[in-house]
Amino acid sequence: VSLGECTRVWIPDPDEVWRSAELTKDYKEGDKSLQLRLEDETILEYPIDVQRNQLPFLRNPDILVGENDLTALSYLHEPAVLHNLKVRFLESNHIYTYCGIVLVAINPYEQLPIYGQDVIYAYSGQNMGDMDPHIFAVAEEAYKQMARDEKNQSIIVSGESGAGKTVSAKYAMRYFATVGGSASETNIEEKVLASSPIMEAIGNAKTTRNDNSSRFGKYIQIGFDKRYHIIGANMRTYLLEKSRVVFQADDERNYHIFYQLCAAAGLPEFKELALTSAEDFFYTSQGGDTSIEGVDDAEDFEKTRQAFTLLGVRESHQISIFKIIASILHLGSVEIQAERDGDSCSISPQDEHLSNFCRLLGVEHSQMEHWLCHRKLVTTSETYVKTMSLQQVINARNALAKHIYAQLFSWIVEHINKALHTSLKQHSFIGVLDIYGFETFEVNSFEQFCINYANEKLQQQFNSHVFKLEQEEYMKEQIPWTLIDFYDNQPCIDLIEAKLGILDLLDEECKVPKGTDQNWAQKLYDRHSSSQHFQKPRMSNTAFIIVHFADKVEYLSDGFLEKNRDTVYEEQINILKASKFPLVADLFHDDKDPVPATTSGKGSSSKISIRSARPPMKASNKEHKKTVGHQFRTSLHLLMETLNATTPHYVRCIKPNDEKLPFHFDPKRAVQQLRACGVLETIRISAAGYPSRWAYHDFFNRYRVLVKKRELANTDKKAICRSVLENLIKDPDKFQFGRTKIFFRAGQVAYLEKLRADKFRTATIMIQKTVRGWLQKVKYHRLKGATITLQRYCRGHLARRLAEHLRRTRAAVVLQKHYRMQRARQAYQRVRRAAIVIQAFTRAMFVRRTYRQVNPHEHKATHPEHVRGWMAAQALRQLRMQPLSSNAAFRMLKARRELKTLMIEARSARMKRLNVGMENKVVQLQRKIDEQNKEFKTLSEQLSMTTSTYTMEVERLKKELAHYQQSLGEDPSLSLQEEVESLRTELQRAHSERKILEDAHSREKDELRKRVADLEQENALLKDEKEQLNNQILCQSKDEFAQNSVKENLLMKKELEEERSRYQNLVKEYSQLEQRYDNLRDEMTIIKQTPGHRRNPSNQSSLESDSNYPSISTSDIGDTEDALQQVEEIGLEKAAMDMTVFLKLQKRVRELEQERKKLQVQLEKREQQDSKKVQVREGAAVLFCNGSGPWAVFQRQELESENKKLKNDLNELRKAVADQAMQNNSSHSSPDSYSLLLNQLKLAHEELEVRKEEVLILRTQIVSADQRRLAGRNAEPNINARSSWPNSEKHVDQEDAIEAYHGVCQTNSKTEDWGYLNEDGELGLAYQGLKQVARLLEAQLQAQSLEHEEEVEHLKSQLEALKEEMDKQQQTFCQTLLLSPEAQVEFGIQQEISRLTNENLDLKELVEKLEKNERKLKKQLKIYMKKAQDLEAAQALAQSERKRHELNRQVTVQRKEKDFQGMLEYHKEDEALLIRNLVTDLKPQMLSGAVPCLPAYILYMCIRHADYTNDDLKVHSLLTSTINGIKKVLKKHNDDFEMTSFWLSNTCRLLHCLKQYSGDEGFMTQNTAKQNEHCLKNFDLTEYRQVLSDLSIQIYQQLIKIAEGMLQPMIVSAMLENESIQGLSGVKPTGYRKRSSSMADGDNSYCLEAIIRQMNGLDPAIILQVFKQLFYMINAVTLNNLLLWKDLCSWSTGMQLRYNISQLEEWLRGRNLHQSGAVQTMEPLIQAAQLLQLKKKTQEDAEAICSLCTSLSTQQIVKILNLYTPLNEFEERVTVAFIRTIQAQLQERNDPQQLLLDAKHMFPVVFPFNPSSLTMDSIHIPACLNLEFLNEV
Secondary structure, three states, X not given: OXXXXXXXXXXXXXOOEEEEXXXXXXXXXXXXXXXXXXXXXXXXXXXXXXXXXXXXXXXXXHHHOOOOEHHHOOOOOHHHHHHHHHHHHHXXXXXEEEEOOEEEEEOOOXXXXXXXXXXXXXXXXXXXXXXXXXXXHHHHHHHHHHHHHOOOEEXXXXXXXXXXXXXXXXXXXXXXXXXOOOOOOOOHHXXXXXXXXXXXXXXXXXXXXXXOEEOOEEXXXXXXXXXXXXXXEEEEXXXXXXXXXXXXOOOOOOEHHHHXXXXXXXXXXXXXXXXXXXHHOHHHHOOOXXXXXXXXXXXXXXXXXXXXXXXXXXXXXXXXXXXXXXXHHHHHOOOXXXXXXXXXXXXXXXXXXXXXXXXXXXXXXXXXXXXHHXXXXXXXXXXXXXXXXXXXXXXXXXXXXXHHHHHHHHHHXXXXXXXXXXXXXXXXXXXXXEOOOOOOOOOEOHHHHHHHHHHHHHHHHHHHHHHHHHHHHHHHOOOOOXXXXXXXXXXXXXXXXXXXXXXXXXXXXXXXXXXXXXXHHHHHHHHHOOOXXXXXXXXXXXXXXXXXXXXXXXXXXXXXXXXXXOOOOHHHHHHHHOOOOHHHHHXXXXXXXXXXXXXXXXXXXXXXXXXXXXXXXXXXXXXXXXXXXXXXXXXXXXXXXXXXXXXXEXXXXXXXXXXXXXXXXXXXXXXXXXXXXXXXXXHHHHHHOOOEEEEHHHHHHHHHHHOOOOHHHOOOHHXXXXXXXXXXXXXXXXXXXXXXXXXXXXXXXXXXXHHHHHHHHHHHHHHHHHHHHHHHHHHHHHHHHHHHHHHHHHHHHHHHHHHHHHHHHHHHHHHHHHHHHHHHHHHHHHHHHHHHHHHHHHHHXXXXXXXXXXXXXXXXXXXXXXXXXXXXXXXXXXXXXXXXXXXXXXXXXXXXXXXXXXXXXXXXXXXHHHOHHHHHHHHHHHHHHHHHHHHHHHHHHHHHHHHHHHHHHHHHHHHHHHHHHHOOOOOOHHHHHHHHHHHHHHHHHHHHHHHHHHHHHHHHHHHHHHHHHHHHHHHHHHHHHHHHHHHHHHHHHHHHHHHHHHHHHHHHHHHHHHHHHHHHHHHHHHHHHHHHHHHHHHHHHHHHHOOOOOOOOOOOOOHHHOOOOOOOOOOOOOHHHHHHHHHXXXXXXXXXXXXXXXXXXXXXXXXXXHHHHHXXXXXXXXXXXXXXXXXXXXXXXXXHHHOOHHHHHHHHHHHHHHHHHHHHHHHHHHHHHHHHHHHHOOOOOOHHHHHHHHHHHHHHHHHHHHHHHHHHHHHHHHHHHOHHHHOOOOOHXXXXXXXXXXXXXXXXXXXXXXXXXXXXXXXXXXXXXXXXHOOOOHXXXXXXXXXXXXXXXXXXXXXXXXXXXXXXXXXXXXXHHHHHHHXXXXXXXXXXXXXXXXXXXXXXXXXXXXXXXXXXXXXXXXXXXXXXXXXXXXXXXXHHHHHHHHHHHHHHHHHHHHHHHHOOXXXXXOOOOOOOOOOEEOOHHHHHHHHHHHHHOOOHHHHOOOOOOHHHHHHHHHHHHHHHOOOHHHHHHHHHHHHHHHHHHHHHOOOOHHHHHXXXXXXXXXXXXXXXXXXXXXXXXXXXXXXXXXXXXXXXXXXXXXXXXXXXXXXXXXXXXXXXXHHHHXXXXXXXXXXXXXXXXXXXXOOOOOOOOOOOOOOHHHHHHHHHHHOOOOOHXXXXXXXXXXXXXXXXXXXXXXXXXXXXXXXXXXXXXXXXXXXXXXXXXXXXXXXXXXXXHOHHHHHHHHHHHOOOXXXXXXXXXXXXXXXXXXXXXXXXXXXXXXXXXXXXXXXXHHHHHHHHHOOOOOOOXXXXXXXXXXXXXXXXXXXXXXXXXXXXXXXXXXXOOOEEO
């Protein structure tokens, strides 16, 4: 053997049991050590034993880790099993795992949401290998095998304390109670579940390992009838730990019931128990803490009382039980005082606890006080009373307490069995065994010995069963069977139970007067020291060791004898037997009735009877009393017989840690339990043969990559698999080929997985190499091209830059040249211009100087012209300035007005509120404007002053000028010139000042305009902002209003949908109740017709009266018929609101159920009586035929003499009865006549018996006398004599008797015996007459006795009812006393109201009966009046006929042809034919080419004619018959989709017709004028519209049910299993449980096509609702199976799902059904498919998942992540940390706790009004309907 590098192995570890390591160096055979690397990178050298050559265990591939079946592991050994369980438990939180046929359940110590009703329904009907491991899967497998194989089943739940055995058994029983619920209203399944709280209260206690540990074993058998409904149950218990009653270790408690009773001690009804807190009593305070965290004892006690009540334990018995339990507490607290001598003790007479003990049990105080401290010794001659020491008294007291509790425990179990017992015949049963697992403690005593003995027996049965299943599997697959050596623990069992075994020696030592534990231990050493399973400890002489299958256990012999004897002193028991309380006395009497035995009905287990596992204990006779060990051995043998006769199913419960921490795994404790519970033994047996098994198809799909290409051409997959394995595995012993599977030795699958992984790895490397080379080549080419491109662009850039430099240089030179030239030219031009100017000015000066000199006067004349020119220019300037100033003033005024308006707007409250800062700014600007205006005013005033001064100055100058002109003679030229110059200077100065002022004014004006424009802009902005705010406010108000209206709309729609759903559910429940009523009525009629077994014809239907609508009933069956007729008359809408009618229906159903049970019991009794009578008659016939001829004749002679006497007595009897009848007017009501008749018949019967005895004596004498004469004769006469009266027991008339007598005489005249005894033939006649009289008397007697029995039973039932009523009243009275006075008054008022309500209902029923009779009489009167009118009309018609015949000339009256009015007339007697042809016998195929919904139109035309003739009875009858006919058809074709769809469309069309032509304007908006003529005139059929609407709802629900039934088998196969994308899915290695395909070829699209094709005629709105419902069902079923099926959550499944969903969406779009909302219903499935394909590693991935999966709940997301399974080693599992991240992010969601979707949920259906465009007169009736009797009107 060699191991390669990187091989992973398991090595032992002291802490973790096993650790994983990896080889760092190849190992070759002969090496002494392995070089290993641990998971923490530690290097380790692991030594190997060279002699044994035992290598470490190999690890499985990662893909196999986490398998839900341990047998799927390639390497089957302890570390692989432990690691797989640990991974599933810690990482995936999966508590269930298969191990072959065993379900391993690990206690999570946390409530998990995987046990709801939805999970039960999901596992119901599924194969065990299909679903994820679960206790429900085991229960379903047991239930299915019971129904399929008709063999009883057992579920064996074992494990140590705290492992979860009780919870597992409870969930298994809950599954059976849900799936196999009783068919009747006895609620037996609730009673079965109700037994659990009681048994937990009296049999469970807190231990150091478990807060609710079962301290006894129990086996519950749940009985089923032939239809596999629960009919009863039976419970056996084993080895109650009685020592716990008197002793508890630290941190442990006594049984729960003690603490529950102490917690409820404050209740008034428990005052007499004198209880206080549990800490005050010795028996409940030894363990320390008396409470359990998270447990409310008072609440649990209330549940226990409710369970007692549900199981039929009366309140008085409950109080008695609680008294006995309380007395045990008081007994344990009795103070015992030792005397000085030490050999005697005493109890104080004033001891309160002893007084309470005696008072509660009803025994004598003095006697109990005496016999608690004394004992009686009986010898052969005398009887001694001996005192006891303190320890002996305490032991005796404890023994008495244990015995009382054990007897009470047995009594409760017995009464639970009585409550669960049924009188019906049990067909099969499923047993649930909840028994203790293998136990080993530091100190092991008698209890541990018995427990481990029981586990040895169970392990032997388990090993043999596993071995048997392996052998059957090999034989079925035709594999050569080699004997597998497995551990057989028979020697250990023989050591315990064989002759002179441990138990025998223990019983023998118990019989020895002075036997001790030490002597018994010494006998064990002497006897069994040579046994390999028995050892003696080195350091002890009182202990012994037994080598069990699980471990060595050392038992301490101290206390074995005492516990085995279970001694209780006789005197104490006798005192209890004399109790004044019946229940206490019954507990200790020996002659208790055993529990009624129930036997199974069929199969090999039918011989096993269910007996009590605890034989009755005889405390009064110690010599013959059976020991506890003997009783346990007997009950264990009985249990093993039952288990061996059933098919077992195993559940092994594992306790993961001792600290009760949730999801914490301790490998040491787990391995210890795995070894003890036999799981590893199962693994070893499987590994010894061929543990890995593959179907050929799965093997080919998994390992086809190892197949060569040329081999794939072969179509035979088996041949391919053979050739592949022969090539891959050279050793032929490593595998075997079976019929359907390939079997592999251990490790071969891992080898194949390695080859497959290597092949994939090689292919992956090749693909990676090629892809990487291609990527690098592409990258190189891309880089090369980029480099060339860069170089080209760089070179071009450099060239362009050089050319640009050259161009710039040349341009610079040119620019410099031109610039220099320009500068030189400019300098020259400047100098030239300066020279020219100088020259010009110089020349001008010289010219002017010359001119002045030449002509001086010319200069003076021109001076006034310049003045006038200046003045004109000045006037022109003023004219120009005036419009400018006026424009400026106007603009200033306009600006001020706009400013005022802006200020007014700015002062508004809203603008102040919105822009306070802007207002301040505006105010500041206003202030600035005001200041500038003031400054402008001052400047303008100054300007006006200067202008006025200038004008004044001008005037002055004018005057001076005039003055100067006058004085021309003077020569003031010089002075004038000076003045002119001065004026010019002043004028220029004034102009400059004015220009400065104008510039300042224009500048300020521009600033003002700019500010005004800014303010206008700000104002516009503020206005816009204001409008926007106003618009936003309006929009917000509108949006809020719209949102509120939308919300209200949604709420109203939601409420409407909920109301509609509730209403339709009520309609559905009503139809179920109606169907149940019909079934009960059918059973009643069958039972009443004949006592024998007779079946109605299958085609006979009872639907003639199943309608809820008006019909004339001719039968009167009671109140229910009244209620039904009331419903029929007032219509369903009103009747549905009448609760009294509903109560009556429920009451009637219950009465019918009870009557059916009574009749069934009577029928069984009558069958038993008939069988007994037949046996008696056969015996009598044999006796009669064996008699001789002379004896028969002599018998008749003897009886003849008595005949006359009997006749006389009979005549006297008849006279007496007749006289009495005349006096009392009633023969049956007189008790005297009855007693007289009974007495006389009794006397006659006694005389007849006496005569019979005398006749028998005479017969013996005659036979002995004639024996010699009869010897030697032929037996033929005797044969004739025997055959002559074969029918003597039949009732015959007198004439028949005479004829029979003559025949006998003729036949027997040949014999001498008949000759001398029967000469005249009178004897035969007398004999027959006597027989007739005897029969008559017997019949009368039987009739009277039957009447008497019925009367007695009736009185008994009345008495029971009165007792129940009295108990209820007492309970009510007790409850009332607890209340306050105000509450008492209120309670009394409520009681009085309820009483008055009941009386009111009774009176109402009476009134309804009277009204009903009145209506019947009125109807009959109407009928008679109509008949009378018809008779008168017929007579008048006859007279007219006679007169017409008298006419000589025949005259014919021609009828005018009229148009068809859309009405059909028929006669009343043709109504049944109409319904039969149009409804009952109509096939949808007959109307394939006709108008859709033709029957609805025809029915409406008939209704219209009845309305036209004003015939209400005809309308009433036709509609009722139509509805009944439709119901009958639907009941007959309850699985025909086409028929259901056809009648749904016709019912809806008839409903729409009644609406469209009702005359209601709301329905007539789309009618034509012609259609309005066809409206109803006389009747309002609103109530019938409601009835038809309800009927349509029922038909729709039936349609959905049929469609779901068609789709259901295909969904899983089509959505999850079918490979729509080839090659995606891969098959993982599977274990013992193989998953079966739902269908071979599943395609639900074909089924959907069939459905939509068969819905021709339905309204499109209804079709949309149908497909929405169906797609929701597809979504729910697919998602539920995805969450529960194993190995389905993978990436490839997500891909397949998305593809399949897209195909469905495309299908919906292609048929225009996408508006139905079907896609929205599949949103959870779509998100689940996406979740399977998303990355699941980082925080971002978690956020993406949480944002995407909004339609999935948190539990569903976590479940899918936990179930995610990689199909090959290249994928990775989802880490625990990532799942925790998802859970943390989804904490805020308020998701429901439900894991699965409700596949049964049904959306409420709506039938929108859809008027027809057809007119009634255009409809043609085809001849195929055979409606020739209908006349068109």
